[in-house]
Amino acid sequence: MAGTATSTPEYAIEVNDVTMxxxxxxEQLNNLKEYFIKIMRHELFFSExxxxxxISFKVRRGExxxxxxxxxxxxxxxxxxxxxxxxxxxxxxxxxxxxxPLIELGAGFDMxxxxxENIYLNGALLGYTKQFIDDHFDEIVEFAELRDFVDMxxxxxxxGMVARIAFAIATVTEPDILIVDETLSVGDxxxxxxxxxxxxxxIKNGDVTVLFVSHSIEQVERICQRAIWxxxxxxxxxxxxxxxxxxxxGQFG
Amino acid sequence: xxxxxxxxxxxxxxTEMEKDLFIxxxxxxxxxxxxxxxxxxxxxxxxxxPLLMMIVMAIVFSxxxxxxxxxxxxxxxxxLYLIVGNITFTLMxxxxxxxxxxxxxxxxxxxxxxxxxxxFPVQKALFSLVNFAFSLVAVALVMLWFRVVPTWHxxxxxxxxxxxxxxxxxxxxxxxxxxxxxRDIRHLWSVVxxxxxxxxxxxWTTDFIAQMPRILQLVxxxxxxxxxxxxxRDIFLFQTNPTAFTLGMCAFWAVLAIVAGYxxxxxxxxxxxxxx
Numbered sequence: 001m002a003g004t005a006t007s008t009p010e011y012a013i014e015v016n017d018v019t020m021x022x023x024x025x026x027e028q029l030n031n032l033k034e035y036f037i038k039i040m041r042h043e044l045f046f047s048e049x050x051x052x053x054x055i056s057f058k059v060r061r062g063e064x065x066x067x068x069x070x071x072x073x074x075x076x077x078x079x080x081x082x083x084x085x086x087x088x089x090x091x092x093x094x095x096x097x098x099x100x101p102l103i104e105l106g107a108g109f110d111m112x113x114x115x116x117e118n119i120y121l122n123g124a125l126l127g128y129t130k131q132f133i134d135d136h137f138d139e140i141v142e143f144a145e146l147r148d149f150v151d152m153x154x155x156x157x158x159x160g161m162v163a164r165i166a167f168a169i170a171t172v173t174e175p176d177i178l179i180v181d182e183t184l185s186v187g188d189x190x191x192x193x194x195x196x197x198x199x200x201x202x203i204k205n206g207d208v209t210v211l212f213v214s215h216s217i218e219q220v221e222r223i224c225q226r227a228i229w230x231x232x233x234x235x236x237x238x239x240x241x242x243x244x245x246x247x248x249x250g251q252f253g
Numbered sequence: 254x255x256x257x258x259x260x261x262x263x264x265x266x267x268t269e270m271e272k273d274l275f276i277x278x279x280x281x282x283x284x285x286x287x288x289x290x291x292x293x294x295x296x297x298x299x300x301x302x303p304l305l306m307m308i309v310m311a312i313v314f315s316x317x318x319x320x321x322x323x324x325x326x327x328x329x330x331x332x333l334y335l336i337v338g339n340i341t342f343t344l345m346x347x348x349x350x351x352x353x354x355x356x357x358x359x360x361x362x363x364x365x366x367x368x369x370x371x372x373f374p375v376q377k378a379l380f381s382l383v384n385f386a387f388s389l390v391a392v393a394l395v396m397l398w399f400r401v402v403p404t405w406h407x408x409x410x411x412x413x414x415x416x417x418x419x420x421x422x423x424x425x426x427x428x429x430x431x432x433x434x435x436r437d438i439r440h441l442w443s444v445v446x447x448x449x450x451x452x453x454x455x456x457w458t459t460d461f462i463a464q465m466p467r468i469l470q471l472v473x474x475x476x477x478x479x480x481x482x483x484x485x486r487d488i489f490l491f492q493t494n495p496t497a498f499t500l501g502m503c504a505f506w507a508v509l510a511i512v513a514g515y516x517x518x519x520x521x522x523x524x525x526x527x528x529x
Contacts, residue, residue, distance in 0.1 A: 022527065031437045080526075084367035087523045098265055099367070107365035112287050124279040125366055127265045127272045173264040 009096060012177055012209035013059040013082060018091035020052040020077050020233075051077045053233045054091070061096075064203050064210040066224035066241060068217065068248050074233045075213050079179055082211065097176025097209070100126065111155040115146060115165055118154055122169050136172050143194075144168040160188060167195055174202060181213045199223070221245050273369055280376040281383060299387030303343070304394065307336040314456050321457040333395050333490055338455040340388040341485045342478060345421055346446045348381035352425030353432050353442055360529035370522045374425040382418050392489065406488040409495060413484045416507040420477060423510025426518040433528050434521070453478040474498075477506035 051074045059065050069075045080086035081093050083101045101107075108125050109118050119140055123133040141147050144164040154162060171178070180199065200223070202208040214220055220227060220241065227244035229237040237244050266272035289295040311332050314321045326334050355373040356363070363370060396403060432438045453476060454462070462473045473479055480502040487495045495503075 032435050033437075035435065080364070083365070085364055086526055101366055108362040110283055110287070112290065113283060117283070117286065121279045121283055124272070124275045125362065125368055129264070129266050129271070130275060132264045 010061055011058045011094075012061045012063070012096050013211070014094040015055055015057050015078075015082070016092050016094070018052055018055045018078075018081060018088045018093055019050065020074070020081065020086070021089040022049045022051055050233055052081075052088075052230075055230070055233075055235050056091075057228055057235065057238055059209055059211070061209055062206045063226060064212065064224045066220035066227040067211065067213045067230065068220060068227055068244065069230040069236075073231050075230055076181070078230060079181055079211065079213060082177075083179055095177065098127065099177045099179060100170045100175035101179045109154055109162065109166065112153055114153055115141075115150045115157070118165065119169055122166070126170065128173070132173070140165075140168045140172050143172075143198075145191075160191070164191055167198075171198055171202075174205065174208060176207070177209045177211070178202060179211045179213075196223070217245050217248065269369070273372055276368065276372050277376050277379060280372065281380045284376075284380045285383065296387065299384055300390045300394075303336055303340050303388045303391040306339055307332055307391075307395065310335050310339070310456050325460060326458045329399055330490060333392070333399060333401060334458070334486065335456060336388075336392055336395055337485050337489045338453075338482045340385060340392065341417070341482050342450065342453060342455050343388070344381050344385045344417060345424075345478060345481070346450070347384070348378040348418075348421040349424045349428055350442065350446065351380070352377040352421075353428045353439055355425070356429045356433050356525060357436075357529055363529060364526060370525060371426065371518060374429040374518075375422050378418050378421040378425050381421065382414065385414075396489075401490075403489075404492045406492050406494060409484070409488045412500075413481065413488070413495075413503065416484075416503045417481050419507040420481070420503075420510045423507070423512070423514035426514030427510070430514075430518045430521045430525075433525050449478060452476060453482060455482070459483070475502070477502070477510075480506065 055074075055078065067075045067078065077086065081088050082095060083099055084095065108122055110121065113121065116137075119137065120130070120133055124130075141150055144161075144167075146161060146164060149157070149161070154165075157165075178199065199210065203210060203223070210223075212220060212224055224241045226239065227237075227241045227248075228235065229244050229248050237247055266275060289298065292298060294301065314335075315328065315331070322328075322331055352374040355377050356370065359373045362368065395401075428438060428442065452473070454473075462470055465473065480499050483499050484495045484503055487493050487499065
């Protein structure tokens with residue numbers, strides 16, 4: 001998928017009129033029998049669900065944006081489209097730069113392998129070179145504070161320890177775009193602080209674009225400059241973090 | 254439509270190709286480590302397994318079902334005939350059976366990280382090829398035991414392996430894509446593999462084909478696995494060049510499988526995430 005570098009490069013993420021439609025009927029099909037029954041009944045192409053409706057926004061390079069919305073409002077769908085794992089039904093999403101996805105830390109880890117082996121496997125999946133992982137291996141292990149356990153299979157790790165390794169790999173290099181989705185809720189309070197410090201460090205450097213999703217509205221207010229409120233697939237509000245969070249809280253009051 | 258523009262930095266692979274190759278290498282290594290973790294003999298099983306299978310089949314088809322072996326294959330040649338046929342067929346059955354669920358198994362990853370989806374089924378074919386390479390040690394041992402001297406015809410080996418692995422990759426792509434939408438294929442394929450095992454001259458000798466009804470003969474000669482096995486036995490056992498027919502059929506099936514696999518996979522892969 002090639003894009004044109006000519007269009008306004010100051011934006012790291014451009015979401016243009018994105019609509020995501022899920023086909024409720026075909027979602028439930030898992031075998032041939034059901035498929036043919038549906039075809040016979042002409043039911044296959046009905047009951048659509050629109051998870052996102054004509055969403056448009058742009059994120060400048062270096063901006064820190066929080067996504068807020070109640071459960072099932074379409075936040076995760078939006079993130080998946082930006083991360084490139086889900087294709088929008090309509091509209092387009094332009095992303096400039098490397099994405100470090102922290103959506104559910106540790107995706108792609110194999111629990112049978114040791115931490116060392118997983119660092120290489122996960123590094124490959126994130127697009128690092130072997131040379132780069134060799135050079136930064138110690139740095140990753142130091143940050144995760146798991147030096148003594150590096151040759152132990154991951155199945156013997158606690159979920160907090162797995163999260164440490166995953167966070168350390170994903171942020172060992174400064175990414176162009178960092179997607180943070182509820183990741184800071186795992187791990188103990190000290191490691192949470194360490195992760196937030198690293199994210200803050202990226203933000204202060206000014207080159208990293210951060211997309212932040214959290215149910216903790218205080219955390220969004222603390223970290224982000226701008227917030228986007230998505231509700232039931234509609235873009236409800238987009239503006240300075242204080243205003244949006246105020247309005248978001250207001251709906252419950 | 255998503256448009257991604259990669260920025261250049263030393264940390265990341267310079268090209269998509271470089272990234273995919275590193276992923277493939279890591280995944281093959283992973284499968285290999287997991288297969289032999291906590292086994293006493295470890296990688297030696299890759300050599301032992303085909304040898305033991307050969308011994309079992311040789312005993313069964315020299316005693317209970319002795320009529321399966323007749324004509325051109327002498328008793329001394331029969332073990333070599335068995336092992337070459339068996340490891341070749343195993344390469345196909347193992348790679349397609351594991352490729353079948355490769356996309357579903359990688360679902361947690363595919364939902365979160367942007368990776369080329371084809372690496373998962375393709376990796377399974379490469380992993381089976383690595384196992385095949387170990388099985389060749391077993392073949393060498395059998396040849397040594399029966400004092401069969403290899404000839405220069407073995408230079409054909411890379412050719413037949415490229416064709417066979419291409420065939421397996423094509424089938425793997427096709428099956429992995431279809432299985433995402435229809436989980437039934439997983440159950441169906443094990444039956445297909447069993448049927449295919451019996452319809453391919455792995456343990457019975459090719460002389461039987463001449464005695465078959467005309468229509469069944471055509472099916473046999475068109476069978477891709479018959480042709481790949483024939484190619485392997487030509488260079489290992491009969492020590493001749495493959496016939497133009499064998500070579501042509503092997504190439505035909507490889508191209509057909511990879512084209513069909515690529516087309517189906519490419520056309521459906523953007524919908525995978527909705528079904529996994």
